[in-house]
Amino acid sequence: MTPTMTDPTTATTTRQELIERLNDDLAREYQAIIAYVVYSQVLKGAQYMAIAKELVKHAGQELSHALRISKHIDYLGGMPCAEPKPVILTENPVEMLRADLQNENETIRAYRQRVLQCEALCEYGIAEDIREILREEQEHQIDLATALGEDPPDLSRR
Ligand SMILES: [Fe+2]
Numbered sequence: 001m002t003p004t005m006t007d008p009t010t011a012t013t014t015r016q017e018l019i020e021r022l023n024d025d026l027a028r029e030y031q032a033i034i035a036y037v038v039y040s041q042v043l044k045g046a047q048y049m050a051i052a053k054e055l056v057k058h059a060g061q062e063l064s065h066a067l068r069i070s071k072h073i074d075y076l077g078g079m080p081c082a083e084p085k086p087v088i089l090t091e092n093p094v095e096m097l098r099a100d101l102q103n104e105n106e107t108i109r110a111y112r113q114r115v116l117q118c119e120a121l122c123e124y125g126i127a128e129d130i131r132e133i134l135r136e137e138q139e140h141q142i143d144l145a146t147a148l149g150e151d152p153p154d155l156s157r158r
């Protein structure tokens with residue numbers, strides 16, 4: 001058993017709280033779509049062309065995540081939100097990649113919690129879908145860290 005499984009915030013999650021948290025996740029997915037659409041086009045410099053192509057792929061995957069999360073919110077009886085988390089606008093390639101990496105780190109932390117919360121409510125189908133999304137978010141994290149010349153950060157501790 002991992003330490004987070006005994007986290008009291010996980011154990012006491014209600015269906016309503018899960019809807020609210022999933023709406024936070026959806027706002028992060030919208031943020032990711034917007035950031036990848038903008039950054040994939042604005043990135044300049046020969047050394048960034050490979051990652052710019054990857055960001056185009058990320059944008060499509062983030063749209064798929066947003067559709068899946070909004071489906072689960074509707075299934076749980078909630079209303080999917082329509083507001084993204086804020087997106088940093090910059091022309092500095094490293095700042096763009098750094099912002100994307102930080103957002104992916106936040107997303108991965110959030111979805112790890114969400115899987116536990118879904119399972120605590122016996123919502124195994126949603127948990128399974130979030131696990132699949134999580135796998136893609138981790139690939140995004142690796143792509144960004146690699147482009148920045150770093151190892152992916154260890155998110156097992158905050
Ligand atoms: Fe996503």
Ligand SMILES: [Fe+2]
Nearest residue numbers: 032104137140
């Ligand atoms: Fe992502």
